[in-house]
Amino acid sequence: MGEMQELSTFWFVTIGAVKVVAVFTVVMGVVAYMTLAERRVSAFIQDRLGPNRVGPFGLLQPIADGIKNIIKEETMPGTAAKFYFVLGPALAIMPAVVTIAVIPFAAPLPTPVGTVDMVVADVPIGILYILALSSLAVYGIVLSGWASNNKYAFLGGLRASAQMISYEVALGLSVIAVLLLVGNVTLTETVWKQQQLGMWFVFPLSLAFIFFLISALAETNRLPFDMPEAESELITGYHTEYSAMKFSMFFIAEYAHVVTASALLATLFFGGWDIPFWTGDDMFRHESGWIRGFDEAGAPIPATPNVLITLLTLGAFCAKTGFFLLLYIWIRWTLPRFRYDQVMHLGWKVLLPGALGYIMLVAGTMLVLDQLEVPFGMLYGGVLTVVSGITTLAFLFFVDRDRVISGAHRKRNLARARARTAPKAGGPAATS
Amino acid sequence: MTDVLFILFAVVAVGGGVGVVTGRSPVASLLFMVATLASLAGIYVLFEAHFLAAIQVLVYAGAIMVLFLFVIMLLNLGHDYRADLKYGSWFLLSLVVVGLTAGVLVQGLMGTGETGLRAGGAEVAAAIDAAVVEKGAVGVIADPLFTDWVVAFELMGLLLLVAIVAAVVLAKPRERPEGK
Numbered sequence: 001m002g003e004m005q006e007l008s009t010f011w012f013v014t015i016g017a018v019k020v021v022a023v024f025t026v027v028m029g030v031v032a033y034m035t036l037a038e039r040r041v042s043a044f045i046q047d048r049l050g051p052n053r054v055g056p057f058g059l060l061q062p063i064a065d066g067i068k069n070i071i072k073e074e075t076m077p078g079t080a081a082k083f084y085f086v087l088g089p090a091l092a093i094m095p096a097v098v099t100i101a102v103i104p105f106a107a108p109l110p111t112p113v114g115t116v117d118m119v120v121a122d123v124p125i126g127i128l129y130i131l132a133l134s135s136l137a138v139y140g141i142v143l144s145g146w147a148s149n150n151k152y153a154f155l156g157g158l159r160a161s162a163q164m165i166s167y168e169v170a171l172g173l174s175v176i177a178v179l180l181l182v183g184n185v186t187l188t189e190t191v192w193k194q195q196q197l198g199m200w201f202v203f204p205l206s207l208a209f210i211f212f213l214i215s216a217l218a219e220t221n222r223l224p225f226d227m228p229e230a231e232s233e234l235i236t237g238y239h240t241e242y243s244a245m246k247f248s249m250f251f252i253a254e255y256a257h258v259v260t261a262s263a264l265l266a267t268l269f270f271g272g273w274d275i276p277f278w279t280g281d282d283m284f285r286h287e288s289g290w291i292r293g294f295d296e297a298g299a300p301i302p303a304t305p306n307v308l309i310t311l312l313t314l315g316a317f318c319a320k321t322g323f324f325l326l327l328y329i330w331i332r333w334t335l336p337r338f339r340y341d342q343v344m345h346l347g348w349k350v351l352l353p354g355a356l357g358y359i360m361l362v363a364g365t366m367l368v369l370d371q372l373e374v375p376f377g378m379l380y381g382g383v384l385t386v387v388s389g390i391t392t393l394a395f396l397f398f399v400d401r402d403r404v405i406s407g408a409h410r411k412r413n414l415a416r417a418r419a420r421t422a423p424k425a426g427g428p429a430a431t432s
Numbered sequence: 433m434t435d436v437l438f439i440l441f442a443v444v445a446v447g448g449g450v451g452v453v454t455g456r457s458p459v460a461s462l463l464f465m466v467a468t469l470a471s472l473a474g475i476y477v478l479f480e481a482h483f484l485a486a487i488q489v490l491v492y493a494g495a496i497m498v499l500f501l502f503v504i505m506l507l508n509l510g511h512d513y514r515a516d517l518k519y520g521s522w523f524l525l526s527l528v529v530v531g532l533t534a535g536v537l538v539q540g541l542m543g544t545g546e547t548g549l550r551a552g553g554a555e556v557a558a559a560i561d562a563a564v565v566e567k568g569a570v571g572v573i574a575d576p577l578f579t580d581w582v583v584a585f586e587l588m589g590l591l592l593l594v595a596i597v598a599a600v601v602l603a604k605p606r607e608r609p610e611g612k
Contacts, residue, residue, distance in 0.1 A: 084459070124569040128486035135494025139466070142498070146459065146505055154505070161502045165495060184568050 007114040015111075019120045020101075027100055031255040032062035034325060041326070042333045072244040077148060080241065084147035089242065089249035092140025095133045096256035102129050103263045104188050106273050106314035107283050108290065110305040115290070118273070118310060119188065126186035127179070130264065131172055134219065137257065138164040141221075141228060144250075145238035156237025159340065160221065160228035166347035167218035167225075173355035174211035177362045178268050181205065181384075191272035192284040196293065197381045200276075202269040204384035206392045207358050209269045211351055216261040218347065220254060223332040227340050262324030263317075270320050273313035281309050354395060361391060438478055445471035458504045462497060469493045480561075483569045 007015065036051065036058060043050025052058040076082065106118035123129050138161055145157020178201055179185055182193045194200050202209045218225040229237035239250045266272060275281045282292045283303045292303035338346070365387050374380050444467055451464030469492045476485035563572045577585055 123482060124564075125482040125486045128483070128490065128570075132486045132489035132494060135490055135498075138494075138498050139501070142501055142505070143459075143463075158502065158505060161498055161505075165498055165502075168495065185570055 007116070011113045015113075015116055016120070019116075023100060023105075023120050024097065027097065027256060027259055028252075030259050030325075031252055032066070034255045034258065034329075035065065035251070036061050037325070038329050038332070041329045045330075045333045066248075069245050069248045074246060075241075075243045077150070077241045079149045081147040081149065084143050085241075086246075088140050088144025088147055089246045089253075090140070091143060092137065092253040093249050093256070094140075095137040096253040096260070099130045099133050099260045100256075100263060102126055102187055103260070103267055104191055104272055105263070105317045106310045107281055108285075108305040109310040110307065115305050117188070117285075118314070122186065122188055124186060126184075126188075126190070127175055127264075127268075128185055130260070131168070131175070134257070134260075135164075135168055137219075137253070140250075140253065141238050144242065145228075148238070148241035150241050152234040153238050153240045156228040156230075156234050156240070159234075160238060163218060163221070163225065163227055163343060163347075166344060167215045167351075170211060170347055170351035170355055171215035171219060173352065173359065174208045174215060175268070176355075176359050177205050177208035180359070180362055180366060187267050187272070188284070190268060191274055192282070193376075194271045195274050195279070195282040195284075196376060198378045199381045199385070200269060200271040200274070204381045204388055205269065205362065206385070206388045207354070207395055208362075208388075209265075210392065210395070211355050211358070212268065213265065214346070214351065216265065217328070217331065218343070220257040220261055220328075222254070222258065222328060224335040224338050225343060226337060227343055230337060232337075258325065258328050259321070262321045262328065265324050266317065266320035271316075272320075273317040275312060275316045281313050283309075350399065358391065361387065434478055438475065441471040441474040441478070444468070445475070459501070462500055462504065465500075466493050466497050469497070480564070483573055 039061075040050040040052075040058065042048075050058065051061045054060040054064045076085065101120040102123055104117070104119040104122070109116045109118055141160040141164075142157040145153045145155075145160065148154070178190065181197075181201065181204065182190050184190075190201075197204070221228050227237075228234075229239065234240070239247055242250065273281075279292070283290050283305065286300055289300075290303045290305060291300040293301050295301055362384070365384055369380055369383060374383070448464045448466075448468030448471065452461045452468065455461035455464055469488060473485040473488040473493070476482075476488060560572070567575055
């Protein structure tokens with residue numbers, strides 16, 4: 001057994017407070033620079049330069065924006081419901097900044113006073129905590145839309161509530177596949193099981209990853225799902241009437257959601273802080289000590305926490321999360337916006353039944369593998385990878401609806417054939 | 433510390449409950465209700481019932497109340513409800529119901545026998561703690577639910593399905609007979 005020195009209450013509280021402050025500071029810093037990254041990357045995608053005047057490469061731009069927002073005048077619409085109008089941004093930002101607390105961001109750190117878990121709060125309900133608190137995020141948006149007493153803001157709020165409820169269902173169901181494979185709901189165990197399986201869950205649960213990615217995009221209200229703030233239809237939706245720092249609050253909340261969603265994607269499907277192709281970083285709190293795995297007889301192999309490993313795993317976690325942050329920006333500036341009925345259609349008629357069916361498939365496959373007494377490892381993951389891979393391809397083929405795979409000429413021929421047989425049926429050939 | 437937090441959550445929960453029935457606009461009532469539900473979740477956490485707390489927030493505060501809010505806003509309900517209140521015999525009836533409920537609660541809290549809420553006490557708490565260590569926070573609830581109570585669980589699911597079908601049938605526009 002690896003030595004495990006428990007923290008005394010004093011150090012537990014002190015280090016806990018340090019972790020809270022550190023993680024909050026880092027998230028706020030990332031949020032600030034996400035705004036810059038968004039503008040620079042969008043500029044790159046659109047062949048522009050983006051903000052590059054304040055500081056080298058425009059690096060001081062977020063600070064300038066922050067100062068500007070603080071010293072600007074706060075407007076208060078005369079007919080707004082004042083209490084709710086002020087409450088809205090506060091309610092929006094609260095869930096966004098607390099959800100990151102349960103995500104483990106590195107291997108345990110050894111200190112002179114004991115081993116410190118690199119997670120703010122390793123609560124026993126793990127992912128459920130994130131789902132529960134992020135389900136409260138909608139109040140801020142809906143209330144500010146309603147309190148503004150502005151038709152566009154109100155429509156934005158209504159859209160947000162319908163959209164977020166719809167996609168919460170798909171989000172929760174896509175997580176269930178992960179929970180089945182982990183056998184628990186804590187995120188530390190999710191990382192550990194991926195290390196034990198010898199592969200990240202994105203392979204054995206590829207369809208769940210796609211569902212989760214789509215639902216997370218919808219939950220964070222970003223393009224292609226930014227119906228609540230669609231500029232071309234609703235001015236800017238629920239925050240039309242807001243100005244200065246209250247307006248910034250919504251942006252901070254949105255980007256903090258994106259950071260949490262990216263960290264969650266990295267943790268659930270890309271091994272969290274795990275470094276690929278290396279078992280030296282595998283570490284888990286098992287009964288009374290840190291272990292690296294189990295030998296063939298089932299006895300635990302001890303592991304020793306190491307500062308170097310902590311730093312390396314922290315780097316791996318940041319790299320994975322950073323990739324998803326970039327992906328979010330990339331998607332936003334690449335895809336057009338959905339129509340509102342398409343958003344609802346995708347959520348309720350595609351993702352919901354798809355995720356339910358996929359849970360049955362994963363559970364069935366796992367039942368068969370367990371009955372055959374396949375050990376939890378590469379073979380187990382491999383079988384699931386094949387099953388999921390086939391399902392994912394089938395799903396992608398279904399949602400593609402002849403658009404990319406069969407190409408434009410087939411679509412044109414189909415349309416021509418239809419026009420010949422039934423002159424009334426106009427429009428594109430392959431809409432469901 | 434635990435006591436202080438408990439009193440805080442309890443006061444917010446009861447205050448929120450009072451706020452729900454005295455709030456002037458439906459939105460205010462709804463937010464009071466959310467505060468009550470969230471404080472109850474906080475109390476569950478103090479009892480180390482983490483799973484219950486998460487589900488409370490996720491299902492009630494995060495989904496059902498959002499739907500309520502959606503409906504209130506969609507129908508633009510905001511008028512004063514006082515005119516709709518029924519007084520007279522209804523008022524007396526509600527007093528009787530509240531009194532009876534309070535009586536049952538007091539009996540449960542004060543009772544020490546088999547029926548009392550405190551029956552078992554420390555032993556039950558120890559047994560639950562052991563079960564949490566063995567099965568995890570979710571397993572403690574999931575295990576009995578899907579073994580001992582699976583029939584009741586499935587029947588509940590069926591009941592909800594029937595309710596949904598009924599709601600759809602009620603909401604569907606009536607098909608009018610030809611010629612009308």
